[in-house]
Amino acid sequence: MTRLTLTRPDDFHLHLRDGAMLQGIAPESARDFARAIIMPNLVPPVVTGAEAAAYRERIAAALPGADFTPLMTLYLTEQTDPADLVAAHKAGIVTAVKLYPAGATTNSASGVTDFTKVAKVFEAMAEAGVPLCVHGEVTAAEIDIFDREAVFIETVLDPIRRAHPGLKVIMEHVTTKDAVDYVRANPQGLGATITTHHLILNRNSLLVGGMRPHYFCLPVAKRELHRQALVEAALSGDPRFFLGTDSAPHSDDRKECACCAAGCFTATNTMPILAQIFDREGRLDRLEGFTSHFGADFYGLARNAGTITLEKTAEPVRFPAKIETGAGPVTVFEPGFDLYWRVAG
Numbered sequence: 594m595t596r597l598t599l600t601r602p603d604d605f606h607l608h609l610r611d612g613a614m615l616q617g618i619a620p621e622s623a624r625d626f627a628r629a630i631i632m633p634n635l636v637p638p639v640v641t642g643a644e645a646a647a648y649r650e651r652i653a654a655a656l657p658g659a660d661f662t663p664l665m666t667l668y669l670t671e672q673t674d675p676a677d678l679v680a681a682h683k684a685g686i687v688t689a690v691k692l693y694p695a696g697a698t699t700n701s702a703s704g705v706t707d708f709t710k711v712a713k714v715f716e717a718m719a720e721a722g723v724p725l726c727v728h729g730e731v732t733a734a735e736i737d738i739f740d741r742e743a744v745f746i747e748t749v750l751d752p753i754r755r756a757h758p759g760l761k762v763i764m765e766h767v768t769t770k771d772a773v774d775y776v777r778a779n780p781q782g783l784g785a786t787i788t789t790h791h792l793i794l795n796r797n798s799l800l801v802g803g804m805r806p807h808y809f810c811l812p813v814a815k816r817e818l819h820r821q822a823l824v825e826a827a828l829s830g831d832p833r834f835f836l837g838t839d840s841a842p843h844s845d846d847r848k849e850c851a852c853c854a855a856g857c858f859t860a861t862n863t864m865p866i867l868a869q870i871f872d873r874e875g876r877l878d879r880l881e882g883f884t885s886h887f888g889a890d891f892y893g894l895a896r897n898a899g900t901i902t903l904e905k906t907a908e909p910v911r912f913p914a915k916i917e918t919g920a921g922p923v924t925v926f927e928p929g930f931d932l933y934w935r936v937a938g
């Protein structure tokens with residue numbers, strides 16, 4: 594197959610940042626994607642309905658004339674007001690709520706430390722049908738960074754889901770076989786996003802031959818067997834696994850330094866990379882479900898009406914190495930193999 598027309602895709606996990614960075618990188622997502630779940634980890638974070646509405650306006654202003662709908666999230670804190678959250682959801686301002694364990698990742702200092710303090714918020718969300726997006730890593734210093742997702746599932750996520758069986762949960766950017774198995778074992782109200790880069794990277798990619806800051810993200814890439822489990826889940830056609838790129842731009846000066854920021858920037862070339870991966874595995878027929886149907890279905894959103902067409906090329910396709918922004922250059926994710934797919938329109 595050399596041409597493939599798909600329902601326009603959605604990105605169910607995206608960082609657009611703010612200010613000059615937002616201006617520079619938002620068009621990279623709006624080109625291929627119709628909608629995206631916008632992460633709220635700004636500095637300071639987006640915690641109220643009013644802040645989400647104002648952020649949505651700034652995103653719209655950065656994308657004049659674009660056919661792109663930002664789906665906003667609130668950053669859950671121990672002070673979150675359930676009434677404000679539910680009202681913002683009812684008003685169509687907020688689509689979901691994001692849980693960051695305090696200190697787990699970039700800009701997560703205001704996250705939750707004591708999960709019993711947000712029980713009332715979870716109750717209100719379950720009642721109103723507001724989904725909870727979860728950054729699933731524990732942060733205790735004694736837990737090895739490669740084990741943090743698996744330990745989170747057992748010690749935090751599973752207890753929350755048992756206490757609030759009506760809560761719809763999305764495990765964001767899953768990186769382990771443990772997470773894939775947990776989703777499969779729990780058919781009710783549980784989904785997971787998979788990123789583009791975690792389908793490609795294992796921990797060797799990050800560390801062998803020198804440290805690669807542009808491959809450093811959180812949760813960190815794991816052993817090869819985990820990457821294989823993610824590829825298998827993404828290609829399986831199981832509708833509980835869908836695309837959330839976690840495209841997370843940082844300017845090069847924040848990546849190429851002694852203590853580099855976590856995040857891979859994949860907005861520019863995600864669709865060609867995914868086409869290549871699905872094609873290589875002989876499963877192009879499953880790409881549309883993963884990128885354009887399953888996430889919308891899980892969130893209870895209508896599927897997009899528009900389409901995009903992907904085209905297979907004879908020669909490798911070149912992408913810009915960097916996107917220049919007013920906040921500095923941002924390096925585009927380099928998959929480590931030639932790409933023979935491009936978005937034709």
Ligand SMILES: NC(=O)N[C@@H](CC(=O)O)C(=O)O
Binds near residue numbers: 700809810811839856
């Ligand atoms: N994924 C990352 O490595 N970084 C994200 C935060 C996140 O999604 O955890 C960011 O905001 O930069």
Ligand SMILES: [Zn+2]
Binds near residue numbers: 766
């Ligand atoms: Zn995260």
Ligand SMILES: [Zn+2]
Binds near residue numbers: 841
């Ligand atoms: Zn993220």
